[in-house]
Amino acid sequence: MRRSAxxxxxGAGAVGAAVAWFATRAGLTVQVLERGQIAGGTSSxxxxxxxxxxxxxxxxxxxxxxxxxxxxxxxxxxxGLWEFERKGGLVVAASSTGAEGLRALxxxxxxxxxxxTDVPADRIxxxxxxxxxGLAAAAHYPQDCQAQPMLVTAHLLRMAREAGxxxxxxxxxxxxxxxxxxxxxxxxxxxxxxxxxxxxxxxTWAGEVAALAGVRVPVMPRRGxxxxxxxxxxxxxxxxxxxxxxxxxxxxxxxxQTSTVIESTAAGTILVGSSRERVGFDRTVSLPALRxxxxxxxxxxxxxxDTSVMRSYLGFRPYCPDHLPVIGHDPRAxxxxxxxxxxxxxxxxxxxxxxxxxxxxxxxAPDLExxxxxxxxxxxxxxxxxxx
Numbered sequence: 413m414r415r416s417a418x419x420x421x422x423g424a425g426a427v428g429a430a431v432a433w434f435a436t437r438a439g440l441t442v443q444v445l446e447r448g449q450i451a452g453g454t455s456s457x458x459x460x461x462x463x464x465x466x467x468x469x470x471x472x473x474x475x476x477x478x479x480x481x482x483x484x485x486x487x488x489x490x491x492g493l494w495e496f497e498r499k500g501g502l503v504v505a506a507s508s509t510g511a512e513g514l515r516a517l518x519x520x521x522x523x524x525x526x527x528x529t530d531v532p533a534d535r536i537x538x539x540x541x542x543x544x545x546g547l548a549a550a551a552h553y554p555q556d557c558q559a560q561p562m563l564v565t566a567h568l569l570r571m572a573r574e575a576g577x578x579x580x581x582x583x584x585x586x587x588x589x590x591x592x593x594x595x596x597x598x599x600x601x602x603x604x605x606x607x608x609x610x611x612x613x614x615x616t617w618a619g620e621v622a623a624l625a626g627v628r629v630p631v632m633p634r635r636g637x638x639x640x641x642x643x644x645x646x647x648x649x650x651x652x653x654x655x656x657x658x659x660x661x662x663x664x665x666x667x668x669q670t671s672t673v674i675e676s677t678a679a680g681t682i683l684v685g686s687s688r689e690r691v692g693f694d695r696t697v698s699l700p701a702l703r704x705x706x707x708x709x710x711x712x713x714x715x716x717x718d719t720s721v722m723r724s725y726l727g728f729r730p731y732c733p734d735h736l737p738v739i740g741h742d743p744r745a746x747x748x749x750x751x752x753x754x755x756x757x758x759x760x761x762x763x764x765x766x767x768x769x770x771x772x773x774x775x776x777a778p779d780l781e782x783x784x785x786x787x788x789x790x791x792x793x794x795x796x797x798x799x800x
Contacts, residue, residue, distance in 0.1 A: 413580040413602060417443040419773055420598055420607040422585050422621055425455040426561055426759050427751050428613035429568035430766025432577050438774045442577040443605060444569065445598065447584040451565040453615045454758060457727025459638060459675065459683050460561040461651065462760035465501040465553035468517070469524035471784035472736055476757065477525055478780050479764030480555055487763060490571075494563040495678045501556030501651040502531070502539050504547050504712065510655050511549035518551050527554050542647050542715045556651050558675060561759045588624045588748070595625055595747035609773055611749045616693075616730045618738070618752030625745035628790050629738050631753045633728035635694065637687045637701050639709075642720045643680030647713070651675045654712065664733060666690040668701055672708040681722070684709045686756075693728060729755045739765055739785035740772065749773070750787045 419435050421428045424446035436442045446452070462483060467473040483496065505511040518528045531550035536543055539552060569579050580602070589597035589604060597606035612621040612629070622629035653673040666689065673685040687701045702724055710717055732738065732753040742748045751769055754761050768778040 413445075413583065414441070414443045414578045414605060415603070416597075416606045417441045417578070418608045419443070419611060420445060420605055420609070421611045421613055422598070423613035423615055424450045424565070424569060424579065424581065425453050425613065425615050426451070426565045426568070426762040427615070427754065427765055428611070429565045429572070430762040431611055431613055431751050431769050432572040432579070432766075433568045433575075434763075434766040434770035435773055436572045436575045436577045438770045440770070440773060442572065443607070444572070444577060444579040445583045445585055445600060445605075446579070446581045449581050450569060450579070451562045453617075454727050454729060455561045455565045455615075457638075457725050458561055458729075458756070458759060459673070459685060460559045460564070460759050461756070462557040462559060463501060463651070463757065464526050464555045465503055465521075465528070465551070466653075467521075469520055472757070473521075473524055473526070474780060475737075475761055475764050478768075479761050480557070482763045482767055483557065483559075490567065493567045495560040497558045497678070498554075499556070499558055499650050499675070501553040501653070502550050503553070503653055503655055504536065504543065504550045505655045506547055508548050514549055514551050514655050528552065529554075540649060540652060542713055543652070544712055544714055552650075557760075558651060559759065560678070564759060564762070585621065585624070593746060595745050609747060609749055611751055611769065611773075613751045615752060615758075616728045618730060618750065622742075622748075622750070622787075625742070625748050627742055627744045627748070627787070629750060629752070629787055630790055631730045631732055631738065632690065633693055634731040634755065635687075635689050635691050635726055635728055636685065636756070637698065637705060637724055637726045639684040639702065639705060639721050639724050641682040641684065641716070642722050644682060644719065645680075646676070647715070648674055648676045648682055652712065654708070668698070668704075670701065670704045670708060672712050674709055674713060682716070682719075688729070690731070695726065697724070697726065730758065731755045734789075737761065737765065737785055738787045739769060740782040740787060742787040744788055
């Protein structure tokens with residue numbers, strides 16, 4: 413582990429890995445610190461969605477479109493490393509009311525730059541032949557993609573290491589070094605490390621890291637489950653989900669919510685989701701949630717009724733109350749930067765976040781305005797003494 417660096421990144425998930433890669437490529441010396449293992453948190457317990465279809469016009473969609481350009485532009489040469497698939501998304505509506513909502517959303521999204529095609533009921537089978545009959549309408553989003561999140565994280569960190577970055581796992585940050593109000597490094601269980609900038613990319617634990625600097629960043633865990641089927645012949649050809657999924661991603665409800673999300677993987681398995689609930693870091697497997705996910709999936713794909721489920725897994729999305737990530741410098745604790753709170757969109761938004769933050773860390777005006785994601789929008793300081 414380095415004892416000094418231009419940038420220390422706390423967290424070795426997909427977002428931290430992207431920050432490390434782009435910052436290293438920008439010529440900065442980088443040290444990544446991770447208390448567990450690479451991709452040991454949310455990045456190892458998600459589906460790897462890179463979506464624009466589930467976002468309304470606004471800052472998050474702007475970041476999603478920017479990230480899409482990074483994935484398919486300068487990172488395109490590495491796509492095979494992380495099983496990148498430009499599979500497209502298909503959003504379906506079961507009722508005429510849902511179909512009207514789907515069409516209205518598509519109008520707003522087109523105006524914001526999303527490519528979307530309205531699909532009438534009699535054409536849905538052209539996209540997904542195994543979907544249930546009787547759906548009212550669908551919308552096709554060719555920009556929706558998928559990647560294997562653990563491979564994304566591992567390869568971005570490998571590439572950063574090969575370019576000169578340091579990556580230390582099993583290293584816990586216990587405090588932040590200060591020079592007056594300014595953050596000038598980190599204290600760890602393996603010694604101190606000074607830095608020109610400290611980036612909080614700690615995912616669902618980002619609030620705890622922020623608290624070390626005496627600032628409030630209200631990132632909270634939001635639990636979700638995914639079912640994994642046995643490998644099957646080609647059955648699901650797009651990222652397919654029910655229209656209510658969009659509303660669930662923007663909901664602030666604490667209780668269990670489920671909505672149907674189905675997609676295949678390169679290995680032939682099918683991932684079936686999704687659920688959302690705020691239960692802290694409770695890792696108890698919820699059979700009611702799993703049953704509800706499976707039952708809703710069968711309403712869209714009845715052909716899966718005799719399919720075996722190999723396993724399920726759960727993860728915690730880093731949720732912010734206003735559903736926007738926290739990206740940028742924190743003027744409440746100069747020297748501290750944040751890249752967290754992306755909730756269920758972290759894999760897709762990781763590379764855009766990493767590139768924009770690397771630009772800002774290098775003193776270059778970011779390609780996108782970061783003001784909507786500013787950490788100080790939450791205002792309050794943590795009401796306790798902070799570590800020296």
